[in-house]
Amino acid sequence: MFRRLPEREATITVEIDGKPVPAAPGDSVAAAMFAAGVAAFRHAPVDGGPRGPWCAMGVCFECLVEIDGEPNRQACMTPVREGLRVRRRLEGARQEP
Amino acid sequence: MSVDLAIVGAGPAGMAAAVEAAEHGLSVVVLDDQPEPGGQIYRGIERAGPGLSAILGDEYEAGRALVEDFRSARIDYRPNSAVWRLDAGARIACSRDGAASTVVAGRVLIATGAMERPVPIPGAERPGVMGAGAAQVLLKASGLVPTGRVVLAGSGPLLLLVGCQLLDAGAEVAAVLETTVGGDYLDAAPSLPRALSGWRDLARGVAMKRRLRRAGVEFRSGVSGLAATGDAVRFDGGEIACDLLLLHEGVAPQTHLSRQAGLRHRWHAEQRHWAPAVDSLGRTEEETVLVAGDAGGIAGARAAALSGRIAARLAAGADPARLAAALDRERAMRPLLDRLFRPHTVLPADEALVCRCESLTGGDIRQAVRDGAMGPNQLKAFARAGMGPCQGRMCGLAAAEIVADERGLPVEEVGSFRIRPPIKPLTLGELAAMEGETAEAEAL
Numbered sequence A: 001m002f003r004r005l006p007e008r009e010a011t012i013t014v015e016i017d018g019k020p021v022p023a024a025p026g027d028s029v030a031a032a033m034f035a036a037g038v039a040a041f042r043h044a045p046v047d048g049g050p051r052g053p054w055c056a057m058g059v060c061f062e063c064l065v066e067i068d069g070e071p072n073r074q075a076c077m078t079p080v081r082e083g084l085r086v087r088r089r090l091e092g093a094r095q096e097p
Numbered sequence B: 001m002s003v004d005l006a007i008v009g010a011g012p013a014g015m016a017a018a019v020e021a022a023e024h025g026l027s028v029v030v031l032d033d034q035p036e037p038g039g040q041i042y043r044g045i046e047r048a049g050p051g052l053s054a055i056l057g058d059e060y061e062a063g064r065a066l067v068e069d070f071r072s073a074r075i076d077y078r079p080n081s082a083v084w085r086l087d088a089g090a091r092i093a094c095s096r097d098g099a100a101s102t103v104v105a106g107r108v109l110i111a112t113g114a115m116e117r118p119v120p121i122p123g124a125e126r127p128g129v130m131g132a133g134a135a136q137v138l139l140k141a142s143g144l145v146p147t148g149r150v151v152l153a154g155s156g157p158l159l160l161l162v163g164c165q166l167l168d169a170g171a172e173v174a175a176v177l178e179t180t181v182g183g184d185y186l187d188a189a190p191s192l193p194r195a196l197s198g199w200r201d202l203a204r205g206v207a208m209k210r211r212l213r214r215a216g217v218e219f220r221s222g223v224s225g226l227a228a229t230g231d232a233v234r235f236d237g238g239e240i241a242c243d244l245l246l247l248h249e250g251v252a253p254q255t256h257l258s259r260q261a262g263l264r265h266r267w268h269a270e271q272r273h274w275a276p277a278v279d280s281l282g283r284t285e286e287e288t289v290l291v292a293g294d295a296g297g298i299a300g301a302r303a304a305a306l307s308g309r310i311a312a313r314l315a316a317g318a319d320p321a322r323l324a325a326a327l328d329r330e331r332a333m334r335p336l337l338d339r340l341f342r343p344h345t346v347l348p349a350d351e352a353l354v355c356r357c358e359s360l361t362g363g364d365i366r367q368a369v370r371d372g373a374m375g376p377n378q379l380k381a382f383a384r385a386g387m388g389p390c391q392g393r394m395c396g397l398a399a400a401e402i403v404a405d406e407r408g409l410p411v412e413e414v415g416s417f418r419i420r421p422p423i424k425p426l427t428l429g430e431l432a433a434m435e436g437e438t439a440e441a442e443a444l
């Protein structure tokens, strides 16, 4: 879905749903997830459909994920850190990659 | 703690204000929810090397000097600080790294900028569809380039800019579908003489179009009936396969903070958004609160920096006249651009999702109005519209448009959601810490 320009080199590692993935300093969690090929960040609580970032700047709240155990954090507004752990809440959702 | 000027936002408006205010000897705190200064236009610029800088262009590169001045100014800059409450008398509550705190200031400058206007077409909520500005955020901050076929749809200068930037970054831009119709250009003609200073921007737009066409990008204008299907974009009379659909219908001021603070807002009939009621210098009816940049009305980065400096001078009791004249010249092109790039997807179709948090469609909102919801705030009670985590940021404009349309009233009359603090979600830890501090302050 996205590739990374060499100028923004991935030098740290975060964990998405238990899997280690590379991330670049300056990434938001959302960017690291996109770079790792994630498209569906969560399911809509009401209709269950898959959702992902619309704005990447803190407006839409479509990027809510669990970060380091804290649920419903905005992935696009949270900077990555070495070892940061992301968990998607996809139970009951129509699953997509 | 108390300071002379607290600035919310470190985009061109907030940065320029901070530099100017520090030069006038004011004590300044700048609160911004991003990890780096720059705002939307100059996002990530301190880390941008020659490659990314070439892709993003000279208007981006132009921000480097301002960010350097900002970094070397004598100010208290606090990144990663989201402001979630502003009270008259200039008391600000914000959160940083999970800890809440308050700042008390003589004056507050709201420089929170704009957001991309939501584009509520059917299917817009699917993964694989996002704002054109969002794709640009990912490119600027992380050097992410979409793989696969990209289609851009909507209107406005940013749509073309993002198309060109993605092209330069090596993305496969298959098509640009403009909702703008030929008539818009003709309608704009009466504003031409006043708009002469905007020629540079218009010429840029024309050049960007030519550049995209030359690269073999399919171009259509007057496109209607847009819908995202998951692997294609449909429109009246056609369909184009794509892996990523980027939508854009211009930007709108972020009004949650100014609304929560109780400021009066005005409806912009051409651009179809709200903005706080300010005079030409950014003063509000609240003595302690100033507004600069796109937060007070869309006028672009150069105007944002000028209005920031003007606000700083007002706060310092200095004369802003020379800067005010420059700002007037900068804004002279707005009537033309506002007409040229009117948003087109303002009244969502019945099947389009309008309130994403509560999964309400255009049809659901219309039904709520027929059931008796007289304005946006009653929509909360009738249908829970605007009550989810985004607090109506995504549905507010469309909901007001639908109510106005159904009731045959101007949007100005049906009004907007009431916004209450906190305007950003807080963790339980932040709230607990905050309550402790408030109790302490009250006990003193």
Ligand SMILES: Cc1cc2nc3c(=O)[nH]c(=O)nc-3n(C[C@H](O)[C@H](O)[C@H](O)COP(=O)(O)OP(=O)(O)OC[C@H]3O[C@@H](n4cnc5c(N)ncnc54)[C@H](O)[C@@H]3O)c2cc1C
Pocket: A057, B008, B009, B010, B011, B012, B013, B014, B031, B032, B033, B034, B038, B039, B040, B041, B042, B059, B081, B082, B083, B084, B111, B112, B113, B114, B115, B116, B133, B134, B136, B137, B158, B161, B251, B254, B257, B292, B293, B294, B295, B300, B301, B304
């Ligand atoms: C996604 C996007 C991309 C854009 N890209 C371009 C472009 O490439 N070229 C161009 O000419 N124009 C672009 N624009 C238009 C842009 O709005 C202006 O050109 C310019 O950035 C406006 O400057 P500003 O200082 O008013 O606001 P901004 O640059 O938007 O800065 C506002 C800052 O305030 C922060 N903020 C907002 N709310 C809060 C809060 N509650 N607490 C703490 N901080 C807060 C924001 O994160 C941001 O850092 C873009 C707009 C958007 C929405």
Ligand code: FES
Pocket: A030, A052, A053, A054, A055, A056, A057, A058, A059, A060, A061, A062, A063, A064, A074, A075, A076, A077
């Ligand atoms: S992507 Fe919109 S809030 Fe995170």
